[in-house]
Amino acid sequence: MNTTQAETTVPETVDPEAEYQQLSTELLRNTKIRRHRAAVQALVEERTILSLPAVQRALIVDSRKGRAAQLTELSGRQYALGLDEGQRKFLGLVLSMVGIGITTLASMEDLDDRRLPIILRAILRLAGNDTIAVGTRT
Template sequence: MRRAPVTDGDTGEVAHFEGLSGLQYGLGLDEGQRSFLHLVLSMVGIGITTLASVEDLDDRRLPIMLRAILRLAGNDDIAVGRRL
């Protein structure tokens, strides 16, 4: 899965999500993995997935999405982690 969208570019590794959108149904992903991929593709402008699909994410994938949203927003002040 990780190698599907990543290629070597002039400045390092580059993700080509456009090519991944056509491969997503042949990757053998379970429902949680597919929801995560759909959300990632939606964040980069490929496809449309509702935010409600975060319900399908597990404890490992949800923080990844939260950190990605914060990074896209340019916010370095909010920490993502477990509550005590």
């Protein structure tokens, strides 16, 4: 009697860090307008928002060149994405950089120490300035 063992295929484990880096690279590569690119870069740096599946479903579209960010899709869905208050305020500021929404700069006072430098760097990118450094004052 001849028996064969069933081949068990072990699915490749997906490295979340590598997947996030690939997504980030693709989104930035496929974003050509400076203000949109600054906004996408801010979301990439902030990470917690872009890592959420609900945000990815609302934001990311497949294009001929790969995945791309469709920022306008986030505007009406901010409260349905499962974001906490800090994430919503950050997203509001990011969307305002591309002309979506009416978030004022005054809401920057509500950002934590991690998100504030990200927004400041995004504003500098938006202005086309790569000479001013954002960091801790000594």
